[in-house]
Amino acid sequence: MQTNAYAAQNAITPLAPFSFERRDLGNDDVQIEILYCGVCHSDLHTVRGDWGPATYPCVPGHEIVGRVLKVGKDVNKFKEGDTVGVGCMVDSCRTCANCKDNLEQFCEKGVTFTYNSPDKHTGGTTYGGYSENIVVDKEFVLKIPENLDLAATAPLLCAGITTYSPLRYHNVTEGQKVGVVGLGGLGHMGVKLAKALGAHVVVFTTSPSKVEDALRLGADEVVNSKNADEMQKHLNSFHFILDTVSAKHDINAYLLMLRRDGNLTQVGVPPEPLLLSVGSLIFGRRSLSGSLIGGIKETQEMLDFCGKHNVTADIELIPIQNINEAYDRLVKSDVKYRFVIDMASLKQTA
Numbered sequence: 001m002q003t004n005a006y007a008a009q010n011a012i013t014p015l016a017p018f019s020f021e022r023r024d025l026g027n028d029d030v031q032i033e034i035l036y037c038g039v040c041h042s043d044l045h046t047v048r049g050d051w052g053p054a055t056y057p058c059v060p061g062h063e064i065v066g067r068v069l070k071v072g073k074d075v076n077k078f079k080e081g082d083t084v085g086v087g088c089m090v091d092s093c094r095t096c097a098n099c100k101d102n103l104e105q106f107c108e109k110g111v112t113f114t115y116n117s118p119d120k121h122t123g124g125t126t127y128g129g130y131s132e133n134i135v136v137d138k139e140f141v142l143k144i145p146e147n148l149d150l151a152a153t154a155p156l157l158c159a160g161i162t163t164y165s166p167l168r169y170h171n172v173t174e175g176q177k178v179g180v181v182g183l184g185g186l187g188h189m190g191v192k193l194a195k196a197l198g199a200h201v202v203v204f205t206t207s208p209s210k211v212e213d214a215l216r217l218g219a220d221e222v223v224n225s226k227n228a229d230e231m232q233k234h235l236n237s238f239h240f241i242l243d244t245v246s247a248k249h250d251i252n253a254y255l256l257m258l259r260r261d262g263n264l265t266q267v268g269v270p271p272e273p274l275l276l277s278v279g280s281l282i283f284g285r286r287s288l289s290g291s292l293i294g295g296i297k298e299t300q301e302m303l304d305f306c307g308k309h310n311v312t313a314d315i316e317l318i319p320i321q322n323i324n325e326a327y328d329r330l331v332k333s334d335v336k337y338r339f340v341i342d343m344a345s346l347k348q349t350a
Contacts, residue, residue, distance in 0.1 A: 001031075004346055005131035006320050007057040011049035014324040015130070018057055022135050023121045027072040030141045032084060037129035038063025038154040038313075039339035041185065041246070044327050046116055050271075054116055061129025062088040062114040063157040063340075065150050075138045083150065085142040085303065086134060087157035088293050090114050090126060094139070102297040130320065132346055142300050145307025152312035155185065155338040156303060158293065159313060163190040163242060164302040165294035166265040167197060170240050174198025179234075179241035181225075181254055183210045183217075186244035186267055188314060188337040191217045194242070196309040202234065204254065213336070217314070225253065236260075236284065244268045255280035255288065263287045313338045319345030 007018035025031050043060035045051050064086040068078050078084060091112035092104040099107050112118070115128030128134075144153055163186055172178055178199040180190040187203070194201045195218035202221045203214040214222045223230045231253065238257045246268035252275075255264055266288070281288060294302065306312065314337045318326055326339045 001133070001135075003127075003132050005059045005127065006323055006346070007059045007127075007130070008047040008054075009057050011047070011054070015047070015327075018059065020057075020059070020127060022127075022133060025070055025072055025135060026121075026137075027074040028138050029072045029135050030068055030075060030078050030084065030138050031070040031133060031135050032064070032066040032086065032141070033069050033133050034064055034066040034129055034131060034343045036065045036151045036154045037061040037341045037343060038158065038315075039318075039323070039326055039330065039341060040155075040158050041330060042158075044330055047327075055125045058116055058125075059127035059130050060115055061131070061341075062086070063154045063159070064114070064129040064134065065144060065154045065157070066134070069133065072138070077138055078141060078143075083144045083146070085144050085153070085157050086114060086129070086136050086140065087142065087161060087299055088114055089296070090117075090136050090140050091120070102295040104295050105293050129343075130323070130341065132343065140296060142296070142303055145303060147310065148307055149312055151317055151340050151342070152315050153303075153306075154340050155189070155313035155315065156306055156311075157299070159185050159189045159338060160193070160306065160311075161294040161299045161302050162186060162267050162291070163244070164193050164305070165298055166242060166267065166289075166291040167193055167240070168298070168301075169291070170263050170265065172197050172199055172240050176200070176239040177202065177237055179204055179238045179254065179257060180219075181241060181243040181249075182245040182268065183207070183214055183337075184244060184333060185313075185335075185338045187242075188217055190242045190244060191219050192311050193305075195219075196305070196311055199240075202238070231257070238262050240265070242267065246270055248272050248274070251275075251288070252277045252280045255286055258284060258286045260284045261286070263289060266290045313340075315340045317342050319348070321345060321348070
């Protein structure tokens, strides 16, 4: 099936129109017309080779919301016309211990990511959501709650599950005090989800200009992390802190905010190692951990939770023709808070 898309041909040239063939529909497959695709910072990092050499041409995009066009003969969970989502993964071995624990993102034999991964069906590379359509195994397709705005739902497939998973794993519940470090694409989802779970939410930011927005998004308090007096007031008081910052920063300052047995989970990926003072952990039996997206079962749970609480991302909708400008703005953190591509615009590309 011939498919129009936007792709990067190398690490330095702009994304541009590209055409390729999707695989034929298999018995267990779902063919999806892509309506909206979120723009994740990892798209930019992958395309520009920041995380190591990519495979080109590269069609990014793993925050996909679309409409079912066809289903294979062994698919009964979805039907033509259903609104569905596809996140960061499209396959895994399904037999290892992690897959059996519904943690496909940690597949011991190697998860198949939605783009820039070896594709067992074609022998080539997977192509993502900056495209007209996609064919995905039924086990990696998700149901989208009917009440949610579709464009604003797209970022839930990565930013949503990336922040929901650690909140759930560490049992964040009503009445707990939760910190969110950084107010970007991930941070703003962390605030919304922690608030929906009933937590008292405190945002840590270095940008005074973000105070008003943090409160609008649901934060109960905002702390300027450059202000020593403000930080001092919150020592030893948090049950859980979600750190979304992907730049170099002093993680020990936030570890000291945790109460006894509190946890800080890192989901931002700084380019350089962070300096850890072990005493920040030992005194207070605090813990530091990381988290990577979430499994398919948990991603569906997250979508259902967002449907129940009417939680979506704050987005700026763009045509695909503006993707290179969006990447440049993403580098400057000039978006509130996620770009989403209206894939109908792809039809305007000759």
